[in-house]
Amino acid sequence: MNIVVCVKQVPDTAHLRFDSNDQLAQESLENVMNPFCEYAVETAVRLKEAHEGSKLTAITMGPPQAKEVLKRAIAMGADEAFLLSDEAFTGSDAWSTAFILSEAIKKNLPSTDLILLGQFATDGMSGVTGPALAEFLGFPSMTFCKKAELKSDTILEAHRETERGLEIYEITLPGVICIMKCDYEPRIPSIKGVMKANRTEIPVWDAASLGLSADKVGLKGSPTMVAKTWRKPKKEGGIKVDGSDPQAAVSQLIDFLRQQKVM
């Protein structure tokens, strides 16, 4: 079984800082592996461990420092990793990222059976890359998965959580699944794993090596473009009352709700 996990480096959204123009202060960003990618790597490692003879490959697209998340994936249990990096990739939207990933997989990882991604990246929050990648490859896809188990070499059982409840599907491989939060937590890399990650060489694939011309990738190859960003208007705290007399506090709350015309 050849498993690929696509991961993404994102700024830690709990520690964002903004400049005086309400734009993200880029230099202060702390980069981490996207939290949903952590679950995708964990699920991929579990599938690999349950299916002897499997190989797990981690890939990411990003600037040179995105190698850090590949090292983390190796430390968690991936066997090898590749970085897709090129100046020409800058400005790629999720559609274009999915296209570049699909070309890389077709060319360099053609015998892939299963691809896992995080459901969303916490920066773009789009959830587009996984299903779009599947469409480019002609594979089935399944989003919002929280569990996956191999039933055979070609059948994967996936648990999908939706508004309707938990849906259990069988997917005929090769296929793509997008992982959200699971009932299990991503493992913390072991010291042995970290040492292995430091030893492992991470080759870089650029546009030329993938046979991609510059007008098919990056901003030029992207159907969408971000024209403007601004900081979400901050919500101000309102009334704060002492609750040591619960009855009095509740009366004040009910008065407040009446003023707001909701009660």
Add this chain to the structure above:
Amino acid sequence: MGEFIVQPTEDYKGIWVIAELSESGCLLDISLEALTAAKSLGESLHQEISAILLSATNQDTSQAEETLCQYGAQQVFSLKHDMLAQYQAEVYAYAISDLVGVKLPNIILAGSTSTSRDYLPRVAARTHGGFAPDSIALEVNAQGELEVTRPTYGENLWAKVVFPKNRPQIVTVRAKAFAKGEADKSRPVNSETLIPPLSPELPHTKLIQVVQGESKTGKKLEEAEIIVSGGRGLKGPENFKLVEDLAEALGGAVGASRAVVDAGWRPHSEQVGQTGKTVSPQLYFALGISGAIQHQVGMSSSKIIIAINKDSDAPIFDIANFGIVGDVFEVAPVLTKTIKEQNLAVSV
């Protein structure tokens, strides 16, 4: 299945709303919200509004078609095929992409649901359209171009997305971000049944089983106008009764913080926040929730936030419209009792 043939940008005209039906065959409210948003875009752009429905061959969709026309669709394209009886991403994506190739719509809107977010990225990939999910505002600028506002970076940064060249412009709208308009019962029904050319080779996925949600109040979190959420301040799963009682008295749904879901007190389907659900009800009660940024991501766009927490420095008070600094075990039961005794009703 042939390759999709991309046409010049200016050949794409008209606005589509892909409507979604519930398991019982009713139109989802979010589809009517999307339709109302489409109507105002249609007025700005002087383009026709069409609604798209997908169903099994024998399913009676006349009621839904009538409703879609009353809410502003000038025509309904009702795609019928036995392979559409049960949702599968590949089949939906193919059926819609095929119709895109025939009719060349300029804009496609849909409600942001786990279904639309499953198959629409495939439609975008196949048709070379752009995709902007989970929009909270739509505008047409002075040049007549669509501008989509959507939250990014854990809901901290808003982005305006534009589509320079590629069509269709595919957008999903977040639940309750757009108001549902009024039905005009005098509008005529104009519906056309179409049979998409689907290959039996599709799909490569099969639904085996659906396990219903565990919500005790029977209310879905994403659709609820009132949500009562509990956190670690409740000290144990047995005390969630306080949350459930208040939710019941208010007619709301129950939510939970990440901490209590991770502790196994509540199912993940109730989790509000970064790795859970994003909700925007009229009224959000946070009981014993400190309100870490990861929780705020999922609920800060609620209209009115009410917090009860004994720690007066808890970050939840920074965003609460009304905060009670007190013991949740004392305050919540009094609140529930008062609502019940005085027969207070919330109108949202």
